[in-house]
Amino acid sequence: MSIPSDLRSRKRLATREGISNVATRLFAERGFDHVTVDEIAIAADVGRKTVFNYFPRKEDMVFDRDEEGREVLREALRQRDAKVAPIEMLRLLAHRLIAEQSPYVDFSSRSEGFIETIQASETLKARARAIRAELAQVVTVALAECGGRDPDDPDAHLAAGLLLATWTVAFIEAHRAFRRGRDTEEAKAAFLAIIDKATIGLKAAMAGTPYV
Amino acid sequence: MSIPSDLRSRKRLATREGISNVATRLFAERGFDHVTVDEIAIAADVGRKTVFNYFPRKEDMVFDRDEEGREVLREALRQRDAKVAPIEMLRLLAHRLIAEQSPYVDFSSRSEGFIETIQASETLKARARAIRAELAQVVTVALAECGGRDPDDPDAHLAAGLLLATWTVAFIEAHRAFRRGRDTEEAKAAFLAIIDKATIGLKAAMAGTPYV
């Protein structure tokens, strides 16, 4: 997380930031699908290849923290106290992310534009679904490990699927709540309310497995 | 479903079938991503534009029954007896589809190749996720209607998300069961076992809503 001292690395970061900022602005202004990579390269004053150098796919200019997100999930389940069941652990994670003002659960005017940009583009929605699928895979593996089972345990798959569906709905609903009341606190409350309520249900659904 | 008598319509169907068959064969032989639309057009002896005429996207040559699938879900929930809760209705639908040998729940050597082709291609997996998202949307709207609520009712979204996750896991698990034992009946039993078990959990999770 620290800024590298050597010139090469700093230049790299600056170039990356420059492209990212230009792209973000253009996407917000005109929509993801109506901005070409050529335009981004020109606006950022770099070569077209340089853009693809930093962001292998155009979508990566929007979602550039997905590995970080997966790591948050892995860590939460790895550092779990043995007394706390995995499903409960993820509920606690939701509360912690909210308490820590994590950017993953930011429901504000700023994030609203981000969400709008995504919703307006089939390509970005597809990428969001792919990221969810990767998250589900991470949760599946982590759960199976917690429960001492195979990484293809059906119960782990089911639990992960139900959990991801829950978080997704909570996330969407929190953003909707913010749009209605323009109140971040209200949105956070909505997020946690859905997580908490659904967790009770999920515990019932997964009773008899090592995950609850 | 009946074959049209006029020459034009028959030719249309034949052309479509021809393209579809050629494409299916090529995809199975060499993988979706290693077959170009040009090759399909040449092999099917039609113009490139004709291919796109029948299948707007390359993926549509693989998934050409998704609207049909959505309609099955809509119909099941629409023709529901008022005494049967929506979530229970979908459990019954699963049993009916299995009993009727519906192609949607075919776990055999034939469908195995189909699944392999999809799993081998990021593009096709993305399309499968998009179709799931569309199904979730259909279920959300149908549930909300059943429960006399808004189409953006959080409970409906949550229930639909949980249901789709359940069906997806059941589907994947049934295919895995077939791969293990090469027994269609065993795979069908695995499918229904997951649906039945998860339904109990989902009823607990959605208690207090109009959907259970």
Next chain:
DNA sequence: CACATAATTACACTGAATATCAATATATAC
């Protein structure tokens, strides 16, 4: 047969993504 309509195709174009290779900037060894 003549006319209208639908289907097919050729052609040209856009835009994402990849590959190659030369030019340039930076780091490291001496």
Next chain:
DNA sequence: GTATATATTGATATTCAGTGTAATTATGTG
């Protein structure tokens, strides 16, 4: 400080999916 190695960049060309347009061919109808 100079030389060499390496990383970064950029110019150029190519592949492939997908779209638009207009011309051509096939089919249905009076």
